[in-house]
Amino acid sequence: MCEKLIGLTIISAGASLPELATSVVAALKKKANIAVGNILGSNIFNFTFVLGVTTFTEALSYDPILNIDLSVFLIGSLLLLFFMFTLKAKKPGRWEALILLIGFLAYYVFILIRK
DSSP states (O other), X not given: OOHHHHIIIIIHHHHTHHHHHHHHHHHHTTOHHHHHHHHHHHHHXXXXXXHHHHHHHSOOOOOTTHHHHHHHHHHHHHXXXXXXXXXTXXXXXXXXXXXXXXXXXXXXXXXXXXX
């Protein structure tokens, strides 16, 4: 199996369970801003801090194919911010969530095909 596929499913699901629990509780209490802030904060923290600490221990090689993955990450985060701050409700609704879910599934299929 592809390493990215394993990372997208098993490892990221296990690592994201605390964020998922916090987001579900916040959503149930009608605090969508906390849920979205938790998700974005986790993404930014993982991308900057964890990657930075990892680089201190060993030099990382960079494969230009990762530009596609980084672009998908950036587009997904920007879409979430767009849905949060441009709509009247100030929170993503079902249609926005569906768009993000379809985007994730399309990226997942892309990784399977790209291999």
